[in-house]
Amino acid sequence: MTMTSDPSPRPHVLLLDDDHDVLGANARFLRLNNLDVTVADNPERALQLIKDSAFDLVITDLRMPDMSGLQFATALRETQPLLPILFLSAYAVITDVVSAMRLGAADFLEKPVEPDILIERVTHILAPHQRAAALQRVAFDAADQTAPFKNRVHAYERYLIEHALVRFDGRVSDVLNALQINRRTLNDKMTKLGISRHSLKAQD
Amino acid sequence: MTMTSDPSPRPHVLLLDDDHDVLGANARFLRLNNLDVTVADNPERALQLIKDSAFDLVITDLRMPDMSGLQFATALRETQPLLPILFLSAYAVITDVVSAMRLGAADFLEKPVEPDILIERVTHILAPHQRAAALQRVAFDAADQTAPFKNRVHAYERYLIEHALVRFDGRVSDVLNALQINRRTLNDKMTKLGISRHSLKAQD
DNA sequence: CCGAAATAGGCAATTTTTTGCCGAAAATCA
């Protein structure tokens, strides 16, 4: 799991809304904030676009004519169980929010949304440690139910350590402090689990 | 299935609300529906009760004087990453619902809640297959990023064991086989982590 | 009710993990 020389370009965001005014305004604003934005004004089109290229985030309205945002998200989840989804809605009721979160929504905002708030939430969702949290769900939830207990615990320990190393850019001392673990113990675990701090440092 | 001489066949529910009228009314109604209900009128008391005995569900108000329902749930999740939580709130805003779901809430209902709806949701949450699904969704990653390494690993171990127990309806022998773990080790871990197989068996 | 099977706790031997201390190697900085 080496993060070699990934140029890490701009995050690719898919924006879905049936209202062209909202669509244009939000797209413009997100682009101003250095995001690569693709727009769709209906769910079918959005699903098609997702099939064709990779996105880092999907932002969708909840109320749309053909298909609700929840139906769209359900369809999306069939092929993309991890892709972060941010819901926007003008007249959200509690049950919609509950349903959206159960589908694994990254966040849920009320329209009209303040541009500053939108950018703040989007940035948060796209932040490395947030993505790592999403990865964690696959890694351990969906993971191999047949693996022995010990292996699964070791996999989780590996995740925790790698995650902390990424978070602190490979600085062991910070990891020690964050995880509240003995230095010697951490070193031993890293050796045993085959973790190298060098391969987890940022490169730019 | 077997309703013979089970010492505690009825699900044990903890009801937390600072309003004594609401507390009494809901408790009475839940008891009429064959649930074993314990009440608390403040979060500290609730946390103490949970430390002392095993519950199958916690129902809590969101707005309370000393500590919000979200703070309460956060504290609860430190020791009980899997215990289903049902939130009730009169003036819920979207962000509260999002936060609650992120803490692994089983459901979120608006006050005043129709007794029939309440019972329907509670029954649904307590259904074995629902609990299994909740285990997969919430799990351990609700634990905060600042918790010590050891605590997080323990939370994960707890998750694995509780998940397996639910999956096999409390049959330890099947859990041993699935997790490929020594029987003695499993028993010790369950004791140390405070896991009871009885509270994870199916019941109706 | 009885007998068989499953479950769980006490105990002690064994194994593994954790920890502190030492010094060496590597990275960082002035």
Added chain:
DNA sequence: TGATTTTCGGCAAAAAATTGCCTATTTCGG
């Protein structure tokens, strides 16, 4: 470059976890 900080492995004592054996209790099916 040289000084300082950070990282890391060897070693051994201490602590904790794992395991097997034995037995008590509970559960289950007649």
